[in-house]
Amino acid sequence: MAKLYVIGIGPGGKEHMTLKALETIKKCDVIVGYTFYMELIKDLIIGKKIVKTGMKGEMERCRAAVEEVEKGFETCVISTGDSGLYGMAGLVLELAEGIEVEIIPGVTSSFCAAAEVGAPIMHDFCTISLSDLLTPWEIIEKRLHMAAKADFVIALYNPKSKGRTENINKAIGIILNYMKLTTPAALVKNAGREGNDRRIVTLGTIDYDFIDMMTVVIIGNSNTYIKEGKMITPRGYKL
Amino acid sequence: MAKLYVIGIGPGGKEHMTLKALETIKKCDVIVGYTFYMELIKDLIIGKKIVKTGMKGEMERCRAAVEEVEKGFETCVISTGDSGLYGMAGLVLELAEGIEVEIIPGVTSSFCAAAEVGAPIMHDFCTISLSDLLTPWEIIEKRLHMAAKADFVIALYNPKSKGRTENINKAIGIILNYMKLTTPAALVKNAGREGNDRRIVTLGTIDYDFIDMMTVVIIGNSNTYIKEGKMITPRGYKL
Numbered sequence: 196m197a198k199l200y201v202i203g204i205g206p207g208g209k210e211h212m213t214l215k216a217l218e219t220i221k222k223c224d225v226i227v228g229y230t231f232y233m234e235l236i237k238d239l240i241i242g243k244k245i246v247k248t249g250m251k252g253e254m255e256r257c258r259a260a261v262e263e264v265e266k267g268f269e270t271c272v273i274s275t276g277d278s279g280l281y282g283m284a285g286l287v288l289e290l291a292e293g294i295e296v297e298i299i300p301g302v303t304s305s306f307c308a309a310a311e312v313g314a315p316i317m318h319d320f321c322t323i324s325l326s327d328l329l330t331p332w333e334i335i336e337k338r339l340h341m342a343a344k345a346d347f348v349i350a351l352y353n354p355k356s357k358g359r360t361e362n363i364n365k366a367i368g369i370i371l372n373y374m375k376l377t378t379p380a381a382l383v384k385n386a387g388r389e390g391n392d393r394r395i396v397t398l399g400t401i402d403y404d405f406i407d408m409m410t411v412v413i414i415g416n417s418n419t420y421i422k423e424g425k426m427i428t429p430r431g432y433k434l
Numbered sequence: 435m436a437k438l439y440v441i442g443i444g445p446g447g448k449e450h451m452t453l454k455a456l457e458t459i460k461k462c463d464v465i466v467g468y469t470f471y472m473e474l475i476k477d478l479i480i481g482k483k484i485v486k487t488g489m490k491g492e493m494e495r496c497r498a499a500v501e502e503v504e505k506g507f508e509t510c511v512i513s514t515g516d517s518g519l520y521g522m523a524g525l526v527l528e529l530a531e532g533i534e535v536e537i538i539p540g541v542t543s544s545f546c547a548a549a550e551v552g553a554p555i556m557h558d559f560c561t562i563s564l565s566d567l568l569t570p571w572e573i574i575e576k577r578l579h580m581a582a583k584a585d586f587v588i589a590l591y592n593p594k595s596k597g598r599t600e601n602i603n604k605a606i607g608i609i610l611n612y613m614k615l616t617t618p619a620a621l622v623k624n625a626g627r628e629g630n631d632r633r634i635v636t637l638g639t640i641d642y643d644f645i646d647m648m649t650v651v652i653i654g655n656s657n658t659y660i661k662e663g664k665m666i667t668p669r670g671y672k673l
Binding site: 214284285287299303311313315316329335337346347427428431432434 | 442444448449450451452453454456457492493516517519520521523524525526527528529535537538539540541542545546548549550552553554555556557558559560561562563567568569573574576577579580581583584585586626661664666667668669670671673
């Protein structure tokens with residue numbers, strides 16, 4: 196019986212893909228994913244049946260994938276980053292009935308972004324998506340308040356998107372109720388893939404124009420500092 | 435000039451290692467890590483100089499790694515999971531002076547644990563280490579309060595260790611101020627490596643004896659549910 200795989204390919208470049216993700220893509224007959232992601236792995240999927248949909252086609256993709264498995268084809272659904280966090284694993288499991296599903300984890304973009312600017316995510320951290328398409332803004336606001344109050348390192352996903360350009364400004368405004376203006380922050384665009392660019396700033400000097408929908412924003416905790424151009428959150432060792 | 439790499443090898447099995455982690459280990463002359471981690475990658479490091487230390491030898495390991503680079507050897511420090519989150523990247527950057535350091539991210543154990551029980555980490559989430567060796571317990575408690583109040587999915591790392599077996603009970607007690615007893619939770623032992631075992635339970639039915647220092651505990655948010663033995667946190671799509 197054919198199986199459905201949900202694969203986290205990491206942030207995009209093949210180098211950050213796991214061996215299991217790579218091998219599973221190779222053995223599948225059908226590859227299902229968002230058009231942009233398929234472009235990232237185009238060398239791996241030559242000769243396979245490809246089912247692509249545009250943004251917001253998530254339900255359509257999952258249903259198409261389930262149908263392919265029911266026809267008997269080994270099929271995978273591609274997520275960038277991890278297959279779970281803000282990925283497709285949950286929706287696939289919600290929609291799949293009576294077929295076997297395997298979830299394959301991957302490197303999430305904030306870990307890749309962190310590696311590119313030093314070691315900001317060393318300690319307790321949280322991720323918050325600023326997209327209010329699927330989550331009411333009030334819930335996002337509450338999480339921002341609690342995260343900053345608890346002194347978590349915070350990784351903000353989807354800081355901007357078409358038509359929602361002010362969420363990042365609002366988010367930083369909330370965080371500044373608890374954190375100093377001098378708290379280090381990293382803006383990393385296209386972490387781990389082509390078009391990579393980054394800025395290390397502080398909460399008081401964020402370049403909002405630099406941030407786009409492909410940017411992850413990492414905000415340090417109260418112990419985070421900058422050393423030789425790297426952002427470091429101490430784990431707590433006495434040096 | 436030789437370079438120092440800090441590599442996240444994922445939770446342990448080679449399958450969840452990234453291509454970059456694998457290739458970097460292969461090209462290094464010297465491999466530095468905690469004895470237990472070296473065992474996980476022993477097939478990859480045959481013929482290389484190995485610097486091993488036991489638990490709590492983190493500073494010693496980092497200093498040894500810096501020395502090897504200064505002698506001219508391509509050297510890597512191994513972390514399990516990600517190289518950042520509760521890993522070695524920060525300490526290496528804190529100690530290294532005047533040498534080039536590259537951080538290579540990896541799959542953290544909670545993502546691997548999540549994949550093994552379904553898709554619990556689909557939405558805003560946080561990680562909290564219950565080890566109070568390097569972090570005062572009051573800070574950990576505050577983060578538990580805020581995380582549960584904000585309805586984050588919560589991944590608890592280091593739920594137990596020798597001599598500290600009650601932290602997990604205290605943590606769940608705090609979380610129960612905000613979350614229902616029926617909230618799903620997953621206990622995953624040795625995620626992504628040999629000895630793997632798991633339980634899907636609720637906050638009210640946690641098997642505390644099952645949990646050991648190699649276990650990750652994932653607690654759902656208020657929307658998480660169980661379907662066909664899988665733990666699922668909805669992303670918010672209307673089905």
